[in-house]
Amino acid sequence: MAPNPKVKEAFRAMEGLGITEEKVKPVLKKLIQVYEKNWELIEAENYRVLADAIFDFEESKPEEDVEREAACDEETKRPLKRLRRKCQEVQTSSQVNNSKPEVPGALLTKPKEEPNEIPSWHHETQSQSRSVTASPQARKSRAISHPIASQPLSRNKEEPVSTMPSILDERSDLSHNEGTHVSHPSCVHRGNSDSISLPMRLRSRGKQTLTSPNVSGQKTKRAVILSRAIQIEEQKNHMLLRKEIFPVSHSLIKPKGEPFTNDLEEPIPICLIDLASESSLNISSAGREHDTATPSTLQAIEGQKSDGISSLLSETKTNGIPTKDSEKASKSYNIASSQCGSVKINLSYDMACQRPEFRAPSLQAVLQMVSDKYKKMNKVLDSGFSLTNVMEDVCNSFLRIGNGPGNPEKLIEIHDLPNELVSDTTSPPKTLSIFSPFNGTGDYTHSAEGVIEKISQQAERAAIGPTNCQSLIGRQNQRSCQTNGTINYLDISKGQEVIAISLVNDVNKERPPFFHYIPENAVFQHAYVSVSLARIGDKNCCSSCSFDCLSLSLPCACAHEIGGDFAYTKDGLVKESFLKECISMNRAPEKHHQYFCKECPLERAKCEDIVEPCKGHLFRKFIKECWWKCGCGKQCGNRVVQRGISRKLQVFMTPAGKGWGLRTLEDLPKGAFVCEYVGEVLTNAELFDRVEQRRRKGEKHSYPVLLDADWSSEGVLKDEEALCLDATKYGNVARFINHRCHDANMVEIPVEIETPDHHYYHLAFFTSRKVKAMEELTWDYGIDFDDIDHPVKAFSCHCSSKYCRNIKRTKHLTFSWLYNFMRSAQCFYAILFYKESRLPMLKKAIQIWRDVFECTVDMTCGPQSSLCTGF
Numbered sequence: 001m002a003p004n005p006k007v008k009e010a011f012r013a014m015e016g017l018g019i020t021e022e023k024v025k026p027v028l029k030k031l032i033q034v035y036e037k038n039w040e041l042i043e044a045e046n047y048r049v050l051a052d053a054i055f056d057f058e059e060s061k062p063e064e065d066v067e068r069e070a071a072c073d074e075e076t077k078r079p080l081k082r083l084r085r086k087c088q089e090v091q092t093s094s095q096v097n098n099s100k101p102e103v104p105g106a107l108l109t110k111p112k113e114e115p116n117e118i119p120s121w122h123h124e125t126q127s128q129s130r131s132v133t134a135s136p137q138a139r140k141s142r143a144i145s146h147p148i149a150s151q152p153l154s155r156n157k158e159e160p161v162s163t164m165p166s167i168l169d170e171r172s173d174l175s176h177n178e179g180t181h182v183s184h185p186s187c188v189h190r191g192n193s194d195s196i197s198l199p200m201r202l203r204s205r206g207k208q209t210l211t212s213p214n215v216s217g218q219k220t221k222r223a224v225i226l227s228r229a230i231q232i233e234e235q236k237n238h239m240l241l242r243k244e245i246f247p248v249s250h251s252l253i254k255p256k257g258e259p260f261t262n263d264l265e266e267p268i269p270i271c272l273i274d275l276a277s278e279s280s281l282n283i284s285s286a287g288r289e290h291d292t293a294t295p296s297t298l299q300a301i302e303g304q305k306s307d308g309i310s311s312l313l314s315e316t317k318t319n320g321i322p323t324k325d326s327e328k329a330s331k332s333y334n335i336a337s338s339q340c341g342s343v344k345i346n347l348s349y350d351m352a353c354q355r356p357e358f359r360a361p362s363l364q365a366v367l368q369m370v371s372d373k374y375k376k377m378n379k380v381l382d383s384g385f386s387l388t389n390v391m392e393d394v395c396n397s398f399l400r401i402g403n404g405p406g407n408p409e410k411l412i413e414i415h416d417l418p419n420e421l422v423s424d425t426t427s428p429p430k431t432l433s434i435f436s437p438f439n440g441t442g443d444y445t446h447s448a449e450g451v452i453e454k455i456s457q458q459a460e461r462a463a464i465g466p467t468n469c470q471s472l473i474g475r476q477n478q479r480s481c482q483t484n485g486t487i488n489y490l491d492i493s494k495g496q497e498v499i500a501i502s503l504v505n506d507v508n509k510e511r512p513p514f515f516h517y518i519p520e521n522a523v524f525q526h527a528y529v530s531v532s533l534a535r536i537g538d539k540n541c542c543s544s545c546s547f548d549c550l551s552l553s554l555p556c557a558c559a560h561e562i563g564g565d566f567a568y569t570k571d572g573l574v575k576e577s578f579l580k581e582c583i584s585m586n587r588a589p590e591k592h593h594q595y596f597c598k599e600c601p602l603e604r605a606k607c608e609d610i611v612e613p614c615k616g617h618l619f620r621k622f623i624k625e626c627w628w629k630c631g632c633g634k635q636c637g638n639r640v641v642q643r644g645i646s647r648k649l650q651v652f653m654t655p656a657g658k659g660w661g662l663r664t665l666e667d668l669p670k671g672a673f674v675c676e677y678v679g680e681v682l683t684n685a686e687l688f689d690r691v692e693q694r695r696r697k698g699e700k701h702s703y704p705v706l707l708d709a710d711w712s713s714e715g716v717l718k719d720e721e722a723l724c725l726d727a728t729k730y731g732n733v734a735r736f737i738n739h740r741c742h743d744a745n746m747v748e749i750p751v752e753i754e755t756p757d758h759h760y761y762h763l764a765f766f767t768s769r770k771v772k773a774m775e776e777l778t779w780d781y782g783i784d785f786d787d788i789d790h791p792v793k794a795f796s797c798h799c800s801s802k803y804c805r806n807i808k809r810t811k812h813l814t815f816s817w818l819y820n821f822m823r824s825a826q827c828f829y830a831i832l833f834y835k836e837s838r839l840p841m842l843k844k845a846i847q848i849w850r851d852v853f854e855c856t857v858d859m860t861c862g863p864q865s866s867l868c869t870g871f
């Protein structure tokens, strides 16, 4: 039988790395089995999984074998080691981002000593990229008008290659043992359907990380062969990271093979999930009995029990938590614990609560249920992943199984923390609480804001770190509730974002507007957005890169496209110089280059008898992110926007008469990605029709944004190529961002991801300065409030910026309103007083008033508004 072409292809790919067919065969065979012939997984990222598996396999061989082979096969191994090393470099940058590395299997491995040089194939790649992108074709006009100075990337060669702490390994074990997944691009075609209910996905993000399999399913010998020196270095790195994740010294991590240190005196509970006033399900950290907490260990511990569970039963008594009467029956499980930082999870359920039918399930069953869930969800570890999520899942599974299949599921919802926990400030509370009222009403008694704040405080004090708090919010339920006049939603994204986005209204009774939350843009009907891999040429991607482009000594092809340097720092922030230019473009558009269309599609869309001349469009700076055709991994530092929202955001009712607004619940550094403006992709003609209809209906808020950042680059645009985004009916959290004149704390930046042509792109918001937690997030819509010819009246601005462009008009309005009132009320005296008064003081006052509104600095923002107030 002729060999399978895919197998041949795999051999060929490995041959390129210097691996012989002989070595590939057994591993590939195993992989095909493990992946159930899913070749896409094996082929992904240039057969990285396969290469990794071979490497694991080789290392798991008895040492003598390895040594024997090493003697005769040193040369052929080198490329693999390079591959691993690069992978580990990614880990380093991933750690900076606090995100999960892509190849969990590679984390524990430290490559043997090798020259600290860039592999030759890499050099080739770089020079190839350079020579290709040096060609003048790509983004000609933009490159000319906005050259970005080529800054050499300072790459610290000494940067320690660190392994990730075991807490991350635990996660990875969980996912990679239990399922692998690569999501497939859904192409966007030119729609021909009238339906808007079938939005086509432009890209997938956040959930399609490829996980590497643990091919053998056993521990490799890597940990054993690590030298002592490397272990020490790793521990140092662990400690560093642990400090970041767990600011207090109660670490959950214990490097394997290390002697116990008594660094954890008291069991510190991480989290309590209390199911009713009289029942409790506790998850607590710390403990002494066991030294690791990997899922396999958990099961092993379960396996040690003589009577299923009883040997591990103990009464639940957690710090600061009101404990039950000892007479009341309670069940608890120690899942795993450690003296030096691993986890003790204690699940208990008080039988004396209102659910007599509850049968405490076996730990095995609970763990199995969680595993199944993760398998089904393809729950690979994205940036929003947290151990607390897993714990929540464990608790929910415990409940579900315990309640039996016939009983309705009660979802865990957040209530308030017990007063005892918050009131005693002298001894820091060590427990976080999520309450599920088993009364079936699902009522909330406290505002989400209050809950989040309290949980954040608790988390900080309990050393979990604020970033993990969000995951404590019961995302399962995003229903609204209204108690004491406060409206709360726990997650308006309905689980579609990596992180929950809460909503709160404690100002009035207004409920959020009805709209469909979509996390990615969707073409409405006629907009031409063509995503096809074939259209992405070599110069538009870095197919020969691997893992993390930001750690390269020379920027790759993707950076060349925007002038030779990446827009992002290794911390995932927009670089200062790049940001500065974008901000300046918004604040002083007149100083920047504009493009005037010969025949402006915007004017054309108005379908008026005479097409008005183009009012001009700014050439905007673009960020170009790596994408699927690039060789780098999902955790590449040049992929920020496509990973989705990672900051804690909240929609809230503004007290200032602007309607809903968006704020951050955490401090944000300058240049941080907040969110993308997501909506339906429309042609301007389609938008025109909608705006007309809305105008007739007298709708209050408008949500369209023009995508005209680079209209010059494609010559005369066809109608279906001149696009905008409308977030009125379908949109994401960005639809709630309000306008602020001039000094807004966010700036919008066009981002090219999956299509090289610039009539379609992503509009992403980045902070223009440091933003404090609870501050409202704003951007400058670029509205010209004085454009009286504009058929759609701009709103009256309440941005309260000292640079507000609407002051003049507001004053005008106030002034004429006063005048009209006086006239219509026939307050002759008042009119006389106002018009004719000879009182010098009053005259002076009127004069000053006039001066103010007539001399208000006109800061109209450019020829064309970014926020398309329509037509």
Ligand SMILES: C[S@@+](CC[C@H](N)C(=O)[O-])C[C@H]1O[C@@H](n2cnc3c(N)ncnc32)[C@H](O)[C@@H]1O
Binding pocket: 513, 657, 658, 659, 660, 661, 700, 701, 702, 703, 734, 735, 736, 737, 738, 739, 740, 795, 796, 797, 798, 799
């Ligand atoms: C993109 S929406 C923002 C969310 C909106 N506030 C809401 O409640 O849905 C834009 C609309 O918000 C209102 N808005 C935004 N910024 C404002 C401001 N500075 N002053 C007054 N109204 C504002 C205007 O009605 C505008 O049409």
